[in-house]
Amino acid sequence: MKSGSILAFTDLGCSKGGRQLFKGVHCTVPAGRWLHVAGANGIGKTSLLRMLCGLSPIESGDILWNGQSIRMQRGSFQRDLSYLGHLNGLQESMTVQENLAFATALRGHAPDVKAVAATLARFGVGGRGGQLVRHLSQGQKRRVALARLSLSPARLWVLDEPFVAMDDSGISMLSDLIAGHLAQGGITVLTSHQRVDIGQVPAQILELRA
Numbered sequence: 001m002k003s004g005s006i007l008a009f010t011d012l013g014c015s016k017g018g019r020q021l022f023k024g025v026h027c028t029v030p031a032g033r034w035l036h037v038a039g040a041n042g043i044g045k046t047s048l049l050r051m052l053c054g055l056s057p058i059e060s061g062d063i064l065w066n067g068q069s070i071r072m073q074r075g076s077f078q079r080d081l082s083y084l085g086h087l088n089g090l091q092e093s094m095t096v097q098e099n100l101a102f103a104t105a106l107r108g109h110a111p112d113v114k115a116v117a118a119t120l121a122r123f124g125v126g127g128r129g130g131q132l133v134r135h136l137s138q139g140q141k142r143r144v145a146l147a148r149l150s151l152s153p154a155r156l157w158v159l160d161e162p163f164v165a166m167d168d169s170g171i172s173m174l175s176d177l178i179a180g181h182l183a184q185g186g187i188t189v190l191t192s193h194q195r196v197d198i199g200q201v202p203a204q205i206l207e208l209r210a
């Protein structure tokens, strides 16, 4: 993983349905650090993440990746990004193994069957590889989504409420996964209503306010 990436929000604002959610957000997150986007229900945390991922347009201000607006580098920025939303982004009618192989193929690589199996085992769903995703529990789906994330070479991880539906071992596994990502020079932006600890790396907290 290349080091030295940097993410910045400059005077960022967002409105939905004609209502201003937040404005004037400034924040810089360097390589190896993580940002906890916090704030009350409905304040706009998911909306901010969706702008960051290009799922909705930037209305005011800007988002910079390595000093350049993400609007000017859509393709390369998307390759640097992995997004985990509320819905996990898994194909329900495919097996667990097929989902991970599909994600690898989308990145232009041949699926490594052994690596997929080892990763599923690491995330506590090793026996589920041949099972359809729609037959998994919510927490198991989350674990499969995290297994897929761990195989991603993306430098920026954007995670919307990643700890929801996770049991204690899942929470600690995810914290370790993020800590490992940061140690390799990655950056993580996440939302959570709970306090989050990621190894020894202090949180940068962005508290959204109306």
Ligand SMILES: Nc1ncnc2c1ncn2[C@@H]1O[C@H](COP(=O)(O)OP(=O)(O)OP(=O)(O)O)[C@@H](O)[C@H]1O
Pocket: 016, 017, 021, 039, 040, 041, 042, 043, 044, 045, 046, 047, 048
């Ligand atoms: N497409 C839309 N049209 C109109 N309003 C929208 C749209 N999408 C989101 N909103 C509104 O924008 C506000 C912010 O929603 P968002 O999901 O970003 O909040 P949040 O901070 O993530 O909330 P929570 O903590 O409850 O998950 C909410 O009031 C929501 O109803």
